[in-house]
């Protein structure tokens with residue numbers, strides 16, 4: 001059941017196995033808090049799952065921030081929504097007694113996760129970014145030392161050009177993150193290879 005008690009409508013599944021960091025699940029455009037639960041369960045069995053619903057509606061489809069066109073972001077809104085999401089993470093950590101989560105974001109959810117890393121580096125312990133792009137034209141240079149980031153791009157992604165994924169990887173690496181960037185022989189949609197790689201990356205120390 002979805003909860004509406006904190007600042008975002010969300011689902012929270014408590015951990016059933018000790019020792020795994022919680023996952024913050026961030027859906028793509030048109031998804032909701034239910035979408036990535038099966039992926040989270042398969043990627044990190046037993047981990048706590050925290051899954052908010054994006055608060056922007058685009059033609060009725062939930063997203064995490066506004067865009068002006070595909071791949072062209074309303075950066076003022078993105079910054080505000082990243083602040084709101086960081087606030088929700090803090091509320092949820094307090095309410096559910098959680099350490100900092102690792103984000104697992106897809107598409108629009110991966111883009112807000114990348115923005116969180118840049119604007120609120122303390123909010124996340126790390127991030128798996130599936131089909132993410134550079135979220136801000138003039139990003140700050142946070143200290144991401146010690147943060148692990150998995151970036152999975154699609155070689156035939158019509159939304160995220162290869163150069164953009166490479167720029168995001170370089171940006172995060174330049175800020176000190178431990179970045180593993182892979183390009184899969186696929187498009188913008190998720191594949192079985194994404195699950196296999198995320199599961200292996202989450203299980204690695």
Ligand code: MLT
Pocket residue numbers: 028029067070071072107108109111159
């Ligand atoms: C975005 O708007 O975040 C990206 O274009 C990905 C998408 O949601 O299509």
